Amino acid sequence: MANPSMEQVVAMAGEYNLIPVAIRLLADMETPIRIFQRYAERKRAFLLESVEGGVQWARYSFIGTDPFLMITGKKGKIEIERNGECSLLKGKPVEELKALLRTYRSPQLKEMPPFTGGAIGFFGYDLLQYYEKLPAHAMDDLGMDDIRFMFCDQVIVFDHVKQQIMLVGNVHVKPGDSDENIRQSYRDVCRSLEAAAEQLQEQGPRENVNSKGIPADVAMGDIKSNMTKEKYLSNVEQAKEYIRAGDIFQVVLSQRFHIETEVSPLHVYRVLRTLNPSPYMYYLKMDDDIIVGTSPEALVKVDGRRLETRPIAGTRPRGSDEAEDQALADDLLQDEKERAEHLMLVDLGRNDLGRVSEFGTVKCDTFMEIEKYSHVMHMVSSVSGQLSEDKDFFDAFLSCLPAGTVSGAPKLRAMEIIAELEREARGAYAGAIGYLGFGGNMDSCITIRTIIFRQGKAYVQAGAGIVWDSVPEKEYEETVNKAKGMLKAIRVAEAMFPSSTDANDLINQDYLYQYTP
Structure with a gap:
């Protein structure tokens, strides 16, 4: 039975032009991975998951494919693809994305998950160049878009609490639609949801026992970087000169690594979500690029009028037992250098939210708490505010992008120095990934701990925060170690699933079973 009812949708049509409708299916023998693998080979698809606090699966996972609209933007050129037809525009990509989303008015219904359709994709690091006078990087070898978003009005939602699948569609209400037109649109959406439900049941894989396990160690092989070690060390020394001169307090300098691989990105995602479960986990397939990541850090979350950002700064490995842990x-909590850097980034987060919040509403909800994950622990704070009446989630997003934890402080001067020293454009790295809901909600994370798969290569970028007393060799090792954590997942996936193994052959989060259609 669909919810809301047909007549409830008709009643809402006077105020809204896009109304979510859902049916529920029992899914106590399903997993999000098993569902998503049906769509992973399509041209465009996404999977969004979350583990809260590193230990507990968040309530919802979101899956979607076949967007009805696609928007990309690069260097002032915008392409919008709708119903197989493309239109080209010039301007600021975010403003066009904003205009597209504002054509939809969708209710936030209590019985629905926080995301019932909207735009899913990424914002690049260099997006702020449209709004501030910032220098461009000297090179842009990857040529990634400044924005790329898929608009989806049908979403598969996995409810981990109720062990149900919610199939969500949206009734489009056109200007001048009569009540009967709306009822017919409702019937069409329900038929589409029922067809999707039948497809899920028809394609349900059957399982065969498979004893393949996760290897304890793997050879890393040939890893290449976009700069030499000497160049990175020199960049750190130059950054310290800027700090001593009073230009900045901190700057995050990165390098980009790549390896060649033929492994299925879906297998890599499975390894990552098992070995490094995080608050933000994503698999985005958008044409020739596949972006896979497990980011621990939110950029900004908008729920109704409430804003939240969660700065992370300060890391230690997990202990071998409870006492060492x-x-x-x-x-970590007593490390003065870590505390000083964390405090600076919390202040930066307060300032970012303060620009778009009602006066006096910005506050620090939690401060310097330890959040433990499978392999590391982080020092985390939470800053919130109430969004001003004349602002929307785009204003909140632009105020926070890029995060201080991947740029520095003061932010704009740090970004100028990054462009000077790194030279190659960051692309998606240090930007944001997430969803922009038709109903006004937004959730986004910083694009770190992320792999970009393209034409037989996998790219991983990692940075280190440089302060006045940084040791260049240690900062270099930090970037290498961060990147190795992601690159190792690729090598593990290669060992577990040789290139002759198709992503559809072996699907289960614990690797204990083999599935064949």
């Missing part, structure tokens, strides 16, 4: 947590 606590000792490492205490050491």
